[in-house]
Amino acid sequence: MAGNCLQAVELTTSGRPVLLPTEIECSLLSAVDLECEDLPNFPHLKSGLLILTTHRLLWLPDSTTTIPTASSSASAIPLAAITHIFAAKKSIKSMFHSPRLRFQLSVSPEGRVPDSGSGSRSVVVTVVVRGKSDLDAFLSKFWESWRGRAWEIGDEQGSSDAVSGSGSASSSGLYTREGTVRMVGVSGILRKEQEMWESTDKSLQDAFQDLNALMSKAKEMVMLAEKMRQKLLSGSQPNDEELGSKQEMQDWMLSVGIISPVTKESAGAQYHQQLSRQLADFVRLPLERAGGMMNLIDIYCLFNRARGTELISPEDLLQACSLWEKFDVPVMLRKFDSGVMVIQNKSHSDEEVFARIKTLVMKPDALRTGISASDAAITLGIAPGMAKEHLLTAESKGLLCRDISPDGFRFYINLFPEIDPNDLYLVKDYGIYHTWLRAASASG
Amino acid sequence: MQKLGDFKLPQFFNYPPYFTLQPVRDTREKQIQLWKDLILDYCKTHHIFVIGLEDQDFPLFSNPAIERSLTYEAREAFLSALVAQGRAEWLDKSRRKCLVLWHRIQDWANIVLDFVKDNGLEDSVMTVEEIRTGIESRGTELHGIDRTVLMRALKMLEQKGKLAIFKGTTADDEGVKFSI
Numbered sequence: 001m002a003g004n005c006l007q008a009v010e011l012t013t014s015g016r017p018v019l020l021p022t023e024i025e026c027s028l029l030s031a032v033d034l035e036c037e038d039l040p041n042f043p044h045l046k047s048g049l050l051i052l053t054t055h056r057l058l059w060l061p062d063s064t065t066t067i068p069t070a071s072s073s074a075s076a077i078p079l080a081a082i083t084h085i086f087a088a089k090k091s092i093k094s095m096f097h098s099p100r101l102r103f104q105l106s107v108s109p110e111g112r113v114p115d116s117g118s119g120s121r122s123v124v125v126t127v128v129v130r131g132k133s134d135l136d137a138f139l140s141k142f143w144e145s146w147r148g149r150a151w152e153i154g155d156e157q158g159s160s161d162a163v164s165g166s167g168s169a170s171s172s173g174l175y176t177r178e179g180t181v182r183m184v185g186v187s188g189i190l191r192k193e194q195e196m197w198e199s200t201d202k203s204l205q206d207a208f209q210d211l212n213a214l215m216s217k218a219k220e221m222v223m224l225a226e227k228m229r230q231k232l233l234s235g236s237q238p239n240d241e242e243l244g245s246k247q248e249m250q251d252w253m254l255s256v257g258i259i260s261p262v263t264k265e266s267a268g269a270q271y272h273q274q275l276s277r278q279l280a281d282f283v284r285l286p287l288e289r290a291g292g293m294m295n296l297i298d299i300y301c302l303f304n305r306a307r308g309t310e311l312i313s314p315e316d317l318l319q320a321c322s323l324w325e326k327f328d329v330p331v332m333l334r335k336f337d338s339g340v341m342v343i344q345n346k347s348h349s350d351e352e353v354f355a356r357i358k359t360l361v362m363k364p365d366a367l368r369t370g371i372s373a374s375d376a377a378i379t380l381g382i383a384p385g386m387a388k389e390h391l392l393t394a395e396s397k398g399l400l401c402r403d404i405s406p407d408g409f410r411f412y413i414n415l416f417p418e419i420d421p422n423d424l425y426l427v428k429d430y431g432i433y434h435t436w437l438r439a440a441s442a443s444g
Numbered sequence: 445m446q447k448l449g450d451f452k453l454p455q456f457f458n459y460p461p462y463f464t465l466q467p468v469r470d471t472r473e474k475q476i477q478l479w480k481d482l483i484l485d486y487c488k489t490h491h492i493f494v495i496g497l498e499d500q501d502f503p504l505f506s507n508p509a510i511e512r513s514l515t516y517e518a519r520e521a522f523l524s525a526l527v528a529q530g531r532a533e534w535l536d537k538s539r540r541k542c543l544v545l546w547h548r549i550q551d552w553a554n555i556v557l558d559f560v561k562d563n564g565l566e567d568s569v570m571t572v573e574e575i576r577t578g579i580e581s582r583g584t585e586l587h588g589i590d591r592t593v594l595m596r597a598l599k600m601l602e603q604k605g606k607l608a609i610f611k612g613t614t615a616d617d618e619g620v621k622f623s624i
Contacts, residue, residue, distance in 0.1 A: 414461075
């Protein structure tokens with residue numbers, strides 16, 4: 001509940017804001033206060049994270065220091081309600097204070113930010129930047145987003161209003177010129193040059209158009225993919241063939257995921273933190289499908305595929321995963337003895353996997369010829385690379401033994417503890433050794 | 445029951461992982477112990493004194509029934525364990541040949557003493573070859589004993605004053621005077 005003034009912001013389990021359908025993040029400032037002297041019931045918003053998007057200004061409490069209370073929880077101010085942004089005042093006084101930014105907000109008579117339409121009252125809100133941030137860069141992005149009026153566009157393709165290119169203002173003047181011109185003399189040459197300049201400018205503008213068109217199309221594609229996924233899920237009983245292509249479709253759709261990538265530009269010093277949270281959100285679904293554990297390399301590929309542009313480096317990924325320890329997210333990074341790194345659900349249980357492996361390896365076929373990583377992968381329903389890690393871990397716990405031969409790398413149930421060192425020929429008529437002997441002799 | 449010559453093979457000889465050197469410490473220790481015992485028993489049954497690691501004719505290191513055989517590294521590991529226990533010795537620095545003491549030298553010395561007593565040879569003289577291959581030794585464990593091993597046992601007895609070793613007429617045939 002954001003006091004009674006501002007709109008509430010929904011958060012994901014990792015503390016990231018839930019964005020509106022076409023909303024994209026633009027910039028981020030940390031250690032920010034929001035104040036409003038004109039409204040007595042304005043909430044106490046101190047030292048939080050200010051996120052600028054195409055639609056709203058979001059203020060999130062800093063999860064590591066402040067305890068969210070009723071009055072200082074995640075709040076939003078729709079850009080639509082902002083009526084004016086003041087230019088930054090540079091004075092001697094401002095050099096000693098924390099940098100400030102002021103804008104005018106339209107509210108209802110009771111002092112609430114309206115959900116739609118505009119209020120009748122006008123108040124001034126001050127943003128105090130206590131941390132080290134570039135306020136000028138933020139201010140220019142703030143202008144852009146506010147001028148962009150993305151909230152008016154909805155699902156339609158962005159009109160030329162959304163283009164931020166400064167060329168559009170001056171070139172629109174040129175476009176209103178009518179009539180053909182004859183190319184003669186010096187004026188002809190000058191005109192030719194101007195026309196060339198015009199066409200270059202036009203194609204630049206079109207290019208920007210395309211980029212915006214692409215961005216909005218991305219949203220459409222995601223919706224389309226979601227529809228198709230639903231359709232496939234509710235489809236009739238699949239036979240093996242259908243199942244194969246169904247898998248393909250799902251994989252393809254999974255890769256079309258995120259519209260609002262957290263970038264270094266928009267998040268600044270907070271980059272790794274925000275990335276870390278976004279990664280934790282993203283990873284939930286693929287992890288489920290992979291059975292609770294997934295190779296870090298696979299995550300790297302999936303995540304970057306979904307981002308499309310603004311790819312992250314392997315170091316960024318590793319850093320983002322390491323940060324998970326600091327937050328309360330349901331996933332963790334794990335390194336096996338072999339050096340392989342995986343992401344797994346915190347709820348994953350090694351013991352359960354070992355029990356399943358033991359059952360598998362005590363079957364008559366497995367007793368005779370052992371199991372390979374692929375056999376285990378099929379039975380356990382996980383990737384072969386993951387299966388091998390599990391088998392190696394089970395071996396190190398003394399559950400399995402390895403057998404390396406021209407037939408390959410296979411694992412058997414560990415018989416060594418069952419053999420009596422004082423009587424090498426003794427086989428009891430119960431127990432694992434007995435079961436193994438029966439199975440081994442059966443093949444003749 | 446499977447056999448290699450006269451030697452009875454235990455059931456775990458058909459367990460494929462037995463032929464792969466195990467990396468996990470506890471498992472490996474058990475595996476080494478089983479191999480050590482098997483090697484000693486086999487050598488004793490067949491009177492084998494020297495194992496060449498590269499030989500194909502030491503059949504214990506392979507099991508054709510399950511198509512498995514020990515790698516060179518594994519053979520070296522198991523024999524080294526025997527050496528560390530004092531039941532074997534490397535005959536060369538490059539560790540390609542190993543002397544297996546399925547009786548310790550001390551045990552062989554006692555066997556020689558028994559042999560001497562059983563045949564009433566307390567004050568007599570014999571050549572080393574006669575001890576090894578002579579009529580008296582037939583039917584005893586001394587028959588066909590590796591010469592190096594016998595010399596070591598004799599030297600041990602010499603130090604205890606039970607006999608004296610002297611050079612014979614030819615360069616490679618030494619003699620022994622018992623004084624037990």
